[in-house]
Amino acid sequence: MRKSKILLIDDDSSLLRVTEYGLKEKGYAVFAFPEPKSALDFLRKEEEIDLVLSDLALPGMDGISVLKEVKKFAPQTRVIIITAFATVETAVEAMKQGASDYITKPFSQEELVLVVKKALKEKFLEEENQKLKFQLQEKFRFENIVGESSRMRQVFELIAKVSQTNSNVLILGESGTGKELVAKALHYNSPFKEGPFVAVQSAAIPSNLLESELFGYEKGAFSGAYKTKAGMFESAEGGSIFLDEIGEMSLEMQAKILRVIQEKEFTPVGGTKPIKVQVRIIAATNLDLEKQVKDKKFREDLYYRLNVIAINLPSLRERREDILPLVEFFLKKYDHPDCRISQEVWDAFDKYSWPGNVRELENIIERALVLKNKKNLTLEDLPAKLTQDTEPSGNDFLKELPETGVKLEELEKSLILKALQKSQGNQTQAAKLLGLTRATLIYRMEKFNLHL
Numbered sequence: 001m002r003k004s005k006i007l008l009i010d011d012d013s014s015l016l017r018v019t020e021y022g023l024k025e026k027g028y029a030v031f032a033f034p035e036p037k038s039a040l041d042f043l044r045k046e047e048e049i050d051l052v053l054s055d056l057a058l059p060g061m062d063g064i065s066v067l068k069e070v071k072k073f074a075p076q077t078r079v080i081i082i083t084a085f086a087t088v089e090t091a092v093e094a095m096k097q098g099a100s101d102y103i104t105k106p107f108s109q110e111e112l113v114l115v116v117k118k119a120l121k122e123k124f125l126e127e128e129n130q131k132l133k134f135q136l137q138e139k140f141r142f143e144n145i146v147g148e149s150s151r152m153r154q155v156f157e158l159i160a161k162v163s164q165t166n167s168n169v170l171i172l173g174e175s176g177t178g179k180e181l182v183a184k185a186l187h188y189n190s191p192f193k194e195g196p197f198v199a200v201q202s203a204a205i206p207s208n209l210l211e212s213e214l215f216g217y218e219k220g221a222f223s224g225a226y227k228t229k230a231g232m233f234e235s236a237e238g239g240s241i242f243l244d245e246i247g248e249m250s251l252e253m254q255a256k257i258l259r260v261i262q263e264k265e266f267t268p269v270g271g272t273k274p275i276k277v278q279v280r281i282i283a284a285t286n287l288d289l290e291k292q293v294k295d296k297k298f299r300e301d302l303y304y305r306l307n308v309i310a311i312n313l314p315s316l317r318e319r320r321e322d323i324l325p326l327v328e329f330f331l332k333k334y335d336h337p338d339c340r341i342s343q344e345v346w347d348a349f350d351k352y353s354w355p356g357n358v359r360e361l362e363n364i365i366e367r368a369l370v371l372k373n374k375k376n377l378t379l380e381d382l383p384a385k386l387t388q389d390t391e392p393s394g395n396d397f398l399k400e401l402p403e404t405g406v407k408l409e410e411l412e413k414s415l416i417l418k419a420l421q422k423s424q425g426n427q428t429q430a431a432k433l434l435g436l437t438r439a440t441l442i443y444r445m446e447k448f449n450l451h452l
Contacts, residue, residue, distance in 0.1 A: 067098060169282045323361065
């Protein structure tokens with residue numbers, strides 16, 4: 001771990017030597033100068049100076065001017081002003097210009113080290129926050145969402161367009177299709193990316209607690225409210241709030257969300273004054289909201305407010321060509337990039353209906369790698385449901401054939417119903433399971449008067 005570098009400027013030679021020695025004793029790399037010009041020349045050449053410790057009264061240039069110069073070409077460097085004049089005006093001016101702190105003469109070594117440690121800790125935390133923010137922005141670039149199918153390419157194009165707007169977004173898709181991942185991609189590629197991303201799992205929060213979680217509460221608002229608490233909307237100020245499973249919210253809560261959208265304000269539980277908020281709302285659901293509106297389970301006005309732009313995420317069975325790149329991605333994620341997959345496994349993956357979508361695929365890969373810890377994945381490493389969820393062979397049908405026999409038409413009708421059930425009504429997938437074209441399947445459905 002590298003030593004923190006400190007640039008020390010003071011025209012008092014005795015204080016300069018004592019301070020330099022004391023800081024070096026604490027493990028810092030110290031560069032001491034008796035006047036500002038040579039110190040600033042050194043700073044321009046030397047990379048990664050973490051802290052400048054400068055006297056306020058210097059020959060040719062005062063400490064405030066030094067501070068301004070440092071902030072001009074080394075904005076990440078922290079500055080502490082040393083002053084013999086403990087005036088409020090001096091301290092306020094230094095802080096206004098960007099000083100981390102100030103210390104008054106005379107001071108002890110313990111006082112100095114305490115102030116230095118505090119300033120360096122602030123610098124380290126800010127750098128870590130910037131690094132994490134950059135990593136998040138890189139991780140959730142929409143180019144990094146795995147998918148090569150035409151359906152996903154359409155989704156990527158839409159995300160790229162939508163992310164640059166301020167509009168509310170509604171993400172539709174089955175559980176496990178990656179709705180939160182898309183929401184994060186929208187946020188971290190948007191004008192709101194410097195603000196927070198707050199995810200709300202609506203269905204996981206008891207309905208009687210949801211309002212206080214979203215909007216916060218005032219002290220004494222209810223039993224146990226011993227202090228005021230900010231809600232998730234307030235925490236998301238200047239950023240994005242992701243309301244997952246919004247279709248599960250009560251009509252009363254939907255009305256409160258509508259107010260936030262329309263008025264850009266909310267009132268905490270037990271509060272009397274509304275709080276203004278600037279936040280982008282990204283909502284998601286696995287329900288058919290249009291049907292929910294018709295059934296009076298979802299507010300029509302809220303639906304249209306949220307559905308400014310809708311992103312429909314396809315299920316994994318609707319984009320089977322993405323299974324291969326997804327598996328490769330998960331193998332790398334779990335540190336097994338060279339793991340070989342047998343053809344039987346690929347066949348099982350291709351035939352499985354994937355009710356849990358991408359989340360289920362990741363779970364299966366992770367489980368197999370953790371439990372088996374093998375360089376090759378075979379059919380034995382998969383859960384039984386994957387091998388059972390394949391098309392039965394002709395011999396299997398003969399084994400199940402009752403001794404009394406069956407009518408061929410009844411068997412055909414039963415198989416079509418099972419295929420439709422397994423594919424959750426997806427006719428293209430049902431046809432594939434039966435080895436038919438979609439047109440042939442539709443013809444036979446009409447023949448048996450089967451309607452979805």
